[in-house]
Amino acid sequence: MNINEAQRVITDAVGRMGPGALSEEALVQHIHPLFSRVLARNEKSSEIYLANHSLGRPMDMVSDLVQGALDGWYEQLDGVWNAWLDARDRYRAEIAAMLCWPDERAVVPKTSAAQGLRAVLNAVPVQMPSIVSTECEFDSIDFVLKAYHDKERAFVRWVKPDKNGLMQPETIIKAISSNTDVVVLSAVCFATGQVVQSLKEIIDEAHEKGAIVVLDAYHAFGVLPLDFAALGADFIIGGNYKYTRGGAGACYLAVHPRHLDSSGGQSAPDSISPIDTGWFAKREPFSYKRSGNSLFAPGGDAWLEATPPVLTYYQALPGLMLTNTIGVDRLRAYSRTQQKLLADQLEANGVTPLLLKNRGAYILIEHHDGREAVNRLKASGINADARPLPGTDRWVVRLCPDLLNTNAELEESARRIAKALA
Numbered sequence: 389m390n391i392n393e394a395q396r397v398i399t400d401a402v403g404r405m406g407p408g409a410l411s412e413e414a415l416v417q418h419i420h421p422l423f424s425r426v427l428a429r430n431e432k433s434s435e436i437y438l439a440n441h442s443l444g445r446p447m448d449m450v451s452d453l454v455q456g457a458l459d460g461w462y463e464q465l466d467g468v469w470n471a472w473l474d475a476r477d478r479y480r481a482e483i484a485a486m487l488c489w490p491d492e493r494a495v496v497p498k499t500s501a502a503q504g505l506r507a508v509l510n511a512v513p514v515q516m517p518s519i520v521s522t523e524c525e526f527d528s529i530d531f532v533l534k535a536y537h538d539k540e541r542a543f544v545r546w547v548k549p550d551k552n553g554l555m556q557p558e559t560i561i562k563a564i565s566s567n568t569d570v571v572v573l574s575a576v577c578f579a580t581g582q583v584v585q586s587l588k589e590i591i592d593e594a595h596e597k598g599a600i601v602v603l604d605a606y607h608a609f610g611v612l613p614l615d616f617a618a619l620g621a622d623f624i625i626g627g628n629y630k631y632t633r634g635g636a637g638a639c640y641l642a643v644h645p646r647h648l649d650s651s652g653g654q655s656a657p658d659s660i661s662p663i664d665t666g667w668f669a670k671r672e673p674f675s676y677k678r679s680g681n682s683l684f685a686p687g688g689d690a691w692l693e694a695t696p697p698v699l700t701y702y703q704a705l706p707g708l709m710l711t712n713t714i715g716v717d718r719l720r721a722y723s724r725t726q727q728k729l730l731a732d733q734l735e736a737n738g739v740t741p742l743l744l745k746n747r748g749a750y751i752l753i754e755h756h757d758g759r760e761a762v763n764r765l766k767a768s769g770i771n772a773d774a775r776p777l778p779g780t781d782r783w784v785v786r787l788c789p790d791l792l793n794t795n796a797e798l799e800e801s802a803r804r805i806a807k808a809l810a
């Protein structure tokens with residue numbers, strides 16, 4: 389199968405659902421057949437999967453597309469490069485469409501969000517940048533920043549959540565000063581699913597104080613119909629293994645056009661320009677020309693690195709295409725309906741979920757010991773996870789339905805969860 393055939397199958401299936409709000413009946417009839425392999429687990433096991441916020445479930449065509457990319461290698465040898473690079477550019481275009489990013493070449497494939505963050509930190513033309521970040525960032529981002537801080541490659545100031553483990557925008561705004569060079573924060577906090585409010589105000593404040601903003605969009609990407617470009621962040625980092633069902637290694641760095649040099653060439657010493665680089669970032673990489681200095685490709689291609697891993701594009705494209713074809717706004721509306729159903733059913737079974745007013749794709753249940761809660765849930769056939777509630781000694785269990793969970797499954801989940809956590 390090739391990418392165009394995959395898109396045709398997706399377009400047909402989504403088209404058969406008709407326009408407007410998604411319904412369980414239409415999803416089961418038209419979309420579930422595209423997931424027959426992963427849904428076959430339901431025949432063999434009574435487990436209910438509610439960890440869709442962690443590792444998204446793959447479409448059948450993932451393995452067909454990856455197989456197609458490998459077949460091309462066997463059949464065409466080095467002639468396959470054009471197809472592989474077309475897949476890379478389609479990957480960039482699908483991500484740009486989801487972010488509402490104005491320039492698809494300003495989306496740079498990365499193998500992790502951390503790799504995107506390091507590329508930005510290493511590009512900032514300051515010896516020891518002063519960074520403002522929060523205690524609610526995901527471990528990978530937190531760890532990179534701590535490593536830079538400990539090696540005196542950056543000075544990091546950490547903003548604390550409130551006593552309920554939530555980030556308050558005014559505390560972030562207050563922490564940004566005229567000494568700040570970089571602000572690193574999540575659009576949606578990973579532990580709680582809290583949608584951080586006033587992102588535009590935080591970003592505007594950072595710009596006013598002369599700082600740039602790296603926004604971690606991981607838990608917003610494919611979840612919230614946000615116009616990321618309109619928010620004005622300088623860089624977006626994120627990836628595909630959650631809501632866009634793209635598996636591991638398929639991440640990205642989106643560079644705001646204000647940091648792109650459309651003519652390319654050698655970047656000014658005081659500009660934000662990449663040093664995490666390689667020959668794919670060169671001007672005319674396949675000309676094999678050498679010059680005395682580093683001449684970059686124009687635009688976002690200057691942020692590419694060395695020879696990329698290509699199979700991840702094929703692995704991630706089906707989920708990206710499905711999400712874009714259905715539309716994040718329709719998926720969001722359906723997710724809210726599912727979250728409400730699950731929450732109501734939990735209440736009916738005597739469990740009070742923690743429902744944040746501004747939340748992403750999942751609901752929470754507080755627990756004193758997350759590991760114990762998850763073990764009990766696993767034993768009762770519920771696949772979910774738990775994270776420490778930042779700044780507290782409590783935990784939250786995270787429960788994320790998605791379009792493959794039926795209403796009957798959600799009702800059954802609530803009964804099992806109530807029994808397991810009683």
Ligand SMILES: Cc1ncc(COP(=O)(O)O)c(C=O)c1O
Pocket residue numbers: 499500501502503525526528529574576577578604606607627639
């Ligand atoms: C908010 C957030 N950022 C980043 C990541 C992943 O980071 P990385 O790609 O560096 O492993 C996750 C994974 O759960 C996350 O939740």
